Amino acid sequence: MQTPVIQLAYLASAALFIVGLRRMQSPATARRGNQLAAGGMLVAVLATLFLYDILSPWMMILGLLIGGGIGAVLARQVEMTAMPELVAVFNGFGGLASALVALAEVAQYAGDSAILAPGAELAAGTAFTVVLSVLIGMVTCSGSFVAYGKLSGRLSGNPVAFVGMRTATLGVLGGAVFFGGVFVASAAAAAWLTIPSVVLLSLGALALGILLVVPIGGADMPVVVALLNSYSGLAAAATGFVLGNIALIVSGTLVGAAGFILTVIMCEAMNRSLVNVLTGGFGGEEGAAGAAAEAPEGRTVGETSPDDTAILTSYADQVIIVPGYGLAVAQAQHPLREIAELLEERGVTVKYAIHPVAGRMPGHMNVLLAEANVPYDSLFEMEEINGEFAQTDVALVVGANDVVNPAAREPGNDISGMPILNVDEAQTVVMMKRSLSPGYSGVDNALFYADNTKMLFGDAKESTDAIASELKALGA
Amino acid sequence: MQTPVIQLAYLASAALFIVGLRRMQSPATARRGNQLAAGGMLVAVLATLFLYDILSPWMMILGLLIGGGIGAVLARQVEMTAMPELVAVFNGFGGLASALVALAEVAQYAGDSAILAPGAELAAGTAFTVVLSVLIGMVTCSGSFVAYGKLSGRLSGNPVAFVGMRTATLGVLGGAVFFGGVFVASAAAAAWLTIPSVVLLSLGALALGILLVVPIGGADMPVVVALLNSYSGLAAAATGFVLGNIALIVSGTLVGAAGFILTVIMCEAMNRSLVNVLTGGFGGEEGAAGAAAEAPEGRTVGETSPDDTAILTSYADQVIIVPGYGLAVAQAQHPLREIAELLEERGVTVKYAIHPVAGRMPGHMNVLLAEANVPYDSLFEMEEINGEFAQTDVALVVGANDVVNPAAREPGNDISGMPILNVDEAQTVVMMKRSLSPGYSGVDNALFYADNTKMLFGDAKESTDAIASELKALGA
Amino acid sequence: MQNFIVFVLSAFLGNEILSKVPQTLHTPLMSGANAISGITVVGALVAAGMSGGGWSSWLGFFALVVATINVVGGFLVTDRMLQMFAKKQRPSGGEAEPQGVKAGAK
Amino acid sequence: MQNFIVFVLSAFLGNEILSKVPQTLHTPLMSGANAISGITVVGALVAAGMSGGGWSSWLGFFALVVATINVVGGFLVTDRMLQMFAKKQRPSGGEAEPQGVKAGAK
C-alpha cells in the first residue's frame, strides 16, 4: 500500500527532479542538477524498497545491481560521438520497462498469483491506461532500437520503403487499437480474452514502432530519438496512472515535455515540420549524392593545402571556426582546439560559430568541443555571430555543409528558409571536407564554387592535424 | 457535488490563469494575458453556478452584480498614482472572502441548516485547514486595510509603536493559535466550543493583522501589500483545501508565489531583509527629516530656474531623466513627457532611467510613464543605463532622491549597499524637488551640495510645466 | 495528500512563471494576481448557494459580494493599466520592432 | 481526475522549465531527461516485489533490470558529459566571470 510517508517520499523525489531540471538551464549548475535528479531517483527507489511491503527485497536488489552494472558499463564506454545512439538505446529500455510493468500488472490480475497488488482488479479506466502504457512503451522500445541501428550504422541509414508500406502501418495501428479495445472490454466481461488481446497488442505495438521509424532517413534519427524520448516519458506517466503512482506521473510528464520541446526546437531549426520529418524519405542516401561529387560544367573549385591554410590563418586578425557533422565523424575536435590555441598565441582572435542543428543532435557540437576543452566563451550562437563574418578574415568550415549552404536563402529546395551561418561574407572561406558531395539534406552547395572559397579536401582529422603541425613549425 | 465535468471546468480555469500569467512576461502580450485570466475566472464562476446544485441562483447572481458593480466603479475611478492603495483594498476583500467562506463552512457544520454540503462534517484535517484559512484570511483583511490607510494618508504613515507592543502581538498570536487548537479539538469532541472558538480566532486574527502592520512605516507599505497579496493567495488555497476545490488550490498558490516573489524582489532592490522591513520602524517620518532641510554649515547649494534648465537641456546632446516618487506625487508625468518630446524635436537624445524601487511600488514609474504615453524604448533599466551617465550632459532628476543618493555607496547608513543610478557622473545634475529634505529612507543626500548639481526647488508639476513652456518659447 | 501534491506543483509553477515577469510589469502583475486570488468567489458561491439559509448562507453571501469586488475591480484596473502599456509604441520604430520592450527585457 | 490534474500541472511546469534550457545543454538534457524517465523502475519494483511469483514476477523483474540500465546508465553518461562542461573555463577570465556562458545565454 502507498502510505502517506511513501507519497511524501515520491513528492520529494518529484521535487528533486524539478529542481534538478531547473539547474540544467546553465552549464555552471547543470552537473549539480543532474546529480540532484539522480538523488531524486534514489529517494524514490529506496522509499519503494523499504516502505512498501516488498516481498523479495534481495531479488529486487539483485535486479538493481544487474541493471545498474550494465548501465554503468555502457555509460563509461561510450564515445562522445556515439551519444545519440546510446540515448536511443537507453530510451528503448525505458519504454520497454514501462510496458512490462503494465503487463505485469495485467498478469497479476489474470491470477497467476495469490497476492493481488492494490488496484490489481482492472477497472475500465485502469485497463485503458494499461493499453496506453503498453502501446506507447512498446512503440518506444522497437522504434528506439531501429533508431539505434540507423545511427550506429548497423542498419542502413536509407529511408526504407516498400509498396503498401503506409497501408501496412495503418493496418498494424488499427490492429493494435482493436486489440487494445478488446482488452479493455474483456477486463470487465470476458476474462479469457484478456491475456491474448494484451499479447497481440504488445506485438502489434512492437511492429508499429519498427514500421514508423524504418521509413525515416538516418539523418533525421535525432529528431526521432527526441520524439521517442518524449514517448518514453509518456509511457512512464501512463504506467503511473495504472499504478496510481504520483512519482511516475510527474516525472514521466516532465520527460514527455522535455522530449517534445527538443523535437520542436530541432524541427524549427531545420525549418521543417514534424509531419514532414515523420513521413520521412528525407536524406540518408549518401550514395545518391555521388553525382554531384564532380564539379559541374563551367564551375571551378579553388583548392588549398593544410600548409597554405596554416599561413593564411596565422596572418588573420579574426578567424571563425564553423564545426559540423564531419567534425564529429572525423573526431577532429582535439586538433581543432590545438589550432585555435596556436592561433591565439599568435594574437589571432578565434571564435567558434555554433549553428543550432550542426551535427546530428541538438547541442552536439557543444558536447564535442567541451570534450576537447574548448572554453565556452569562445562559442557563439548563430544570431550572435552572424553579423561578424563580414569583418572576418578566414571562416574555417570543418565538416559542415548544410548549415553554411547559401541555397537555404533561395526558395524551392529542401533547406529553403533554414537560417544559416553567413560564412560567405568572410574574406576567405576554407572548407574542410572529403569531397564535393552535399550534406545530409542532399542539396548541392554553391559555396564550393564561390571565388572566396578554398576547398581543403581530406578527412577532417588529418587536415586539422596537418594544419596544427604546420602552425607549430611556423611558430618555432 | 463536484462532478467530473465541474472538475474539468476548474482545471480549464486554472490553465487559463497559468497561460494568462505567462503572458504577463511581456508588455506586448500582458493585456491579453489579463483577459485570459479574467476568462478563467468566468469559466470557474459559470461552472459553479450552473453545474453545482446551487439552491438560490438568483440570489447568487444578485451578489455577483453588487460586488461586480462596486468593483467596477472603484477600478474606473482610481487615479494611477493611487494604485498601491487600491490593490491593498482589493487584497483585503480577497482575504476577508476566503475567511468568510471557511466560516460559512463551519456555520453549516454547526447545524443551522438542514442541508449539509459535502465535506461539511469537519474531520480534524478539514478543521485544521479551516483554521489556516480563517487565520490567514483575517490577518490579510485587517492588515490590508491598515496598509490602505497608511498609503492613502488616512492613517499616519509613521511607524506606530507603544511599550509592550511586541508582547501584545505575541500574546494575540498565541491567543489565536490557542483558539485555533480549541476549534480543531472541539470539532471532534466538544461541539459547543466550536462556534465560540472560531469567533475568537477570527477576532484574534483581525487584531493580529492590525498589530503586525501598524508598526511598519508608511513607505514600506508596498512591501507589506505584496506580502499580504501573497497571503490572500494562500488564504484562497487554504479555503481550497477546506472545500477540496482544485481551482482554489492552484490559483491561490499561484498568487501566493506571485506575491512572495514581488516581496523578495522589492526587498532585494532596497537591499534590506524581509525581517528588517517587517520589524519595522523604518521611514515614514516625513517631519523628522526637517532638520536637514537647511543646508549644513560650510556647504553650499547651487540653485537654478526652469528657464535656465530649459536652455541647458536644449543645448545638450543627451539628457537622462530620472523619475522618482515625487513625480508620482506631483503628477508631473505629462509635462515631463512634453519636455522630452520638445527636446527630441531639437535633436537631443532623451532617455529615462528607471530604478527598480523608484516610486512606491515595483514598476510604479513604468505605469506612470506609460500613462503619459512615453514610449517603452526610451525607458532603460538601471544596469542598462548606468554606464551612460558619464557621457551625458544633463541628468534631470524629477522627484527622486534615495535612488540617486551616493550615500548608498558608503557603509553604515540605512541605504548602504543599495544599487543606485550614477547621476553624479553626468556633467550637470538638475534635481527637482521642493526642499532639501531627504527621501523616504531619511538619509541625507550629499548630491544636493555637489558642484555639478543644481537644485530646482518647487513642486515637480509646476517646474516641469514651466520648463516645457520655456522650451516651446525657445523653439518658436 | 493529492491536494498537497497539487499545491506543491502549483508553487513550483508559479515560481517558474512569475520570476520571469519584467519589472516594468510588476504593478499590473500585483493587481492581476490579486484579482486571481478572488477565485475564492467560487468557494463563496458554493458556501452561499448550497446552504438552505441562516448564518452560513449570509456569511457566504457576504463573502460572495466581497470576493466579486476583488475579482471584477482587480481585472478591470489591471486592464486599464495594461491598456496604457499596449498602445505605447514609439511611432517611428514601432513597426520594425513589434515588441519594443527595452526597459522590460532583462 | 486528481491524477489528471497532476499530469496537466506537470506538463505546464515541464514546458516552463525546459524551454529555458540553452541549446548548449540540449544533448545532456536529452540524456538526463531520458534517465528520469527510468522512474518506471519504481513501478517495476512494485510489480515485481509485490507479486508472489509466476509471470507477473518475472515480467516485473525483467522490467526492473531494463529500467535500471536506463536510470544508471542515463545519469552516469549525463554526468560524464556535464563534467566536461563544468571544467571548461577559459583560464584567464574564469574567476571573474564564474558563469562564463556565452554561447549558452540566449
Ligand SMILES: NC(=O)c1ccc[n+]([C@@H]2O[C@H](COP(=O)([O-])OP(=O)(O)OC[C@H]3O[C@@H](n4cnc5c(N)ncnc54)[C@H](OP(=O)(O)O)[C@@H]3O)[C@@H](O)[C@H]2O)c1
Ligand atoms: N543537430 C541536430 O539536432 C540535427 C538533427 C537532425 C538533422 N540534422 C541535420 O544535419 C545537418 C547538419 O549540418 P552540418 O553542416 O553539420 O552537416 P552536413 O550538412 O551533414 O554536412 C557534413 C559534411 O561533413 C563532411 N564529412 C563527413 N565526414 C567527414 C570527415 N571524416 N572529414 C571531413 N569531412 C567530413 C561531409 O562531406 P564529405 O562527405 O564530402 O566529407 C558532409 O558534407 C543539417 O542539415 C541538419 O538539418 C541536425
Ligand SMILES: NC(=O)c1ccc[n+]([C@@H]2O[C@H](COP(=O)([O-])OP(=O)(O)OC[C@H]3O[C@@H](n4cnc5c(N)ncnc54)[C@H](OP(=O)(O)O)[C@@H]3O)[C@@H](O)[C@H]2O)c1
Ligand atoms: N518602488 C518600490 O517598490 C518601493 C517600495 C517600498 C519602498 N520604496 C522606497 O522608496 C524610495 C524610492 O526612491 P525615490 O528616489 O523614488 O523617492 P524618495 O527617495 O522617496 O524621494 C522622493 C523625493 O520626491 C520629493 N517630492 C515629494 N513630493 C514632491 C513634489 N510634489 N514635487 C517635487 N518633488 C517632490 C521629495 O523631496 P521634497 O520633500 O524635498 O520635495 C523626496 O525627496 C526608495 O528609498 C525605496 O526603497 C520603494
